[in-house]
Amino acid sequence: MSLLSRLLVTAATLWALSAQAFAPQAGTWIVSAELDGKPGRGMAIDVQNDTFVMQMYAYESSGQPTFYLAVGTLSNNQVAAPLTRYEGGRFFGSAPRSGVLAGNPGTVRMRFTSGIAGFVTFPGEPERAMHRVNFAYPFAQSSLRGVWSFNSLGSMGLTAEAVQLTTSAGSTSGGNGILATSDGRFGCEHQTSGELAGGVLCVKLNGSGQVQRAYFFVYSVNEGEGYMQSVGVADDQLLSVRRLTTPSGVGTGIVIKEEPASPADLGQLQQRLAEAALRLQR
Structure with a gap:
């Protein structure tokens, strides 16, 4: 069974879990x-x-x-x-x-x-x-830009990773546009059709371009829930997702915040280039 097929099959598990007690978002x-x-x-x-x-x-x-x-x-x-x-x-x-x-x-x-x-x-x-009310994040590619954390728990134990989605790519037949990391090895897309419509599907590739992990989650503003699947592992991991920065780079938590960029010291760069030129001419 393909990884995407497993995602569709196990969607029922996620919806069943939603019947348990939970706290409404503030x-x-x-x-x-x-x-x-x-x-x-x-x-x-x-x-x-x-x-x-x-x-x-x-x-x-x-x-x-x-x-x-x-x-x-x-x-x-x-x-x-x-x-x-x-x-x-x-x-x-x-x-x-x-x-x-x-x-x-x-x-x-x-x-x-x-x-x-x-x-x-x-x-x-x-x-x-x-x-x-979600009044600032449309269901669009642009809303995925920023830093996200993915934490899952299951038979693999606790897994965690953070990614920065910065690069726009084309859309698949079931989504409205991929947002990927700069190296193209991790990408996410809002799903607009099929059984995954309304959620976000992400894949992580290995160095050979093969799918290593797949994530599916539904989110509101800065928080999401879903599941993760890893190649070679039969069981799905429960997934918690959080947006760590806004698309403009501002931190969404109580500690992480946007750090002002240090001004570039172009004068120092110019001096070092001049020194290097002198050394090469001797």
Whole structure:
């Protein structure tokens, strides 16, 4: 069976694993049907351990803007928490002052179907689909540019490698353009058709140009999950992927950051060339 065929066969395993418990990604979330490019309501969600925190910006029936806070315990990919509203807090330029509880319209209920999607039920409303908003990375070749880390765990133990994708290449019949390392031995492409559509497929070649490893993952913004397959190894490795730099080279973590380039010392280069010329003429 070919490596690509094995990727297709084992895709079912990945989707089965998604039924296990997971933490939704921290970030900006929205009711999917309300994403229309106009001012509306939205949610900032974060989960640490099993503690769920959501800040929501919305409006009163009068049209006045307001915000709510919900804190609860995430269990089995679900959470129910009271929505609390506050008022009277500090405004721009004010002296120190604290907000006070100003009401509780009811309980918000959420159930997550993946780390980036799920359903929400607000007080007085039916259940609606929601998702984490990706507003800066289109499903395009350009979004793959930068440094990525690939960490897998399985029968091979823990494997890890980091690559810098810098070089644009043509597209395959199932994707929209390959982004590769400068030596052409590692490349990735968004998949746009077939059973892998919606994910990213990467291959690593050895010095002879043969596939050494294949990676398939689905990602949102800076984080992805999937599996890795290695030639000669029957079992797939669970895969965790992270974007370490943006396409422009800015670090995405809390430590790694873009380092300013040192100015080139062309004067020193000129001096050394002159010295070399004198030596060669003697």
